[in-house]
Amino acid sequence: MGGEIPYLPDVMNRFPTPGLKSRSGVPKILDTSAIIDGRVVDIAATGFLEGDLVIPEFVLKELRHIADSSVDLTRAKGRRGLDYIQTLQELPSMHVVITGKDYKDIDEVDLKLLRLAQDMKGAVITSDYNLNKVAILQKIPVLNVNDLSNAVKPNAIPGEVFEVEILRKGKEADQGVGFLDDGTMIVVDKAKGRIGENLGVEVTSVLQTPAGRMIFAKIKE
Template sequence: MKRALELIMSLIVTAATYALMHVVLFMDLFNLQKKLPVYVPTAISVIVGFIFYFIFSSPLSELLMKRISQTEDRLSKMNLKELALSVIGCFVGLVLANLIGLAFNGFGALGTFIVVLLNVIFGILGIRVARRKKDDVNVRSLKEVLMTTPPSTTEDSIYGRPKILDTSVIIDGRILDLLQTGFIEGKIIIPDFVLEELRHIADSADSLKRQRGRRGLDILNEIQKQLAVPVEIKEFATAQPMEVDSMLLKMADSMDAFVVTNDFNLNKVAEFQGVRVLNINELANAIKPVVLPGEEMKVTIIKAGREAGQGVAYLNDGTMIVVEGGSKHIGETKTVIVTSVLQTAAGRMIFTKMIAAA
């Protein structure tokens, strides 16, 4: 590769020297056209090419290959959105440069040089502007603008989008049961920075945090064994350091994916930024059995309530039941009647009163 690059550069220098010699002879500035033999421009061009090849080609080719390698590394680190916008920005810059360059078509060699210079400047400028404005472009909005299929088709295909798991939902563990049921479709994405956060939690000096982190890693191992759901560990990096939640939302936006979480604050921030979220807690509340006022149920009162005379019981799904007058019957199973149901951000609370014995 290096040797081929050296030969190509030397041939370019030889050709450029030959063209320059012809320009000098054509303009006849030094009255050399009649004095020099015809073969002199060719001989001088070949000599200059050999000198360049043996002296300058090796260091210049090494420098060029180093620059190419750096450019390749930068391009490989770009996500698909950033790379596409950079290409579009470069294309727009080149179009503008050539439109402006039409005014210099009649200026000969000087006009050609100006056009080439405009292409280089506007091409680089287009790439730099596109990369700086990449965060202002919403992939989902652009997709909706360019989408030609009917809205119903888009709505049907939305369930196949990737699902990105955050740290809290992995540690919680219910996502494993949900995946086993087959209700979630699409690829499951585990970001590398979420894995790193889990590893830090698992190595914590606090025994409770350490236990939660190890539970999260065990859940991930079980998720990877699910044959029905494809799982991918994906690397993602940003130009500036960010918190895990911010990186999670930016990754979801760039991939047009859902974030699966049970973090209330992350849910609100995601809604504000227009990122789709699947909240496990909201799902759990939605599928709890509906209880209507006037229904009877049997509950075991396990502790006293906050207010005087109240007792507290729980359903199998964790729903809290407040029993009026139940504080005197702790540890007993009683038949109660539902008086009202209160839905809160933390879950559902059922208020009941005991049925008087006949």
């Protein structure tokens, strides 16, 4: 499971005044989805994150519960999340702190997380769509890993040409679907019968959706 996670001093003791900044930047509180997702490790390694990374014990408890699941895939996700925490702790540029602060009057982990963020005047790091929305409604700063991932993907413009492998058929007649190296989906017109082929395609339009960017293209003549 990646070894036992060392317990660090309660972060609330290090913030005697609500909102007091540690090092530089406000504290960033990690939720379960962001930890399991794992991309936060790569982001932290680049040095783009400032301030402490805070992991509440109630999030650790949820991760341990997931890691003990009888379902293989769920158990693997939980154990991977615990390994990611250890990796974060080993990054020389980051300071990971674990807080025992809890809210016994709140049952739901996400709501506990938001209360903690309010008390610390910190920001929440998540990849959970619903938690992101609730945080925005409560005017709590939120850093969505999916939004960051989409933001750093190269822009595509109509007329640009790519080479892409057609992997499966699309939803509409005659469409084929492929993916760029960064995971962006390309829907190619009249490519349904070209599955398994690498095709030169020309971008016709780009659609930004809540799930990410989608590129529409035609086969390059």
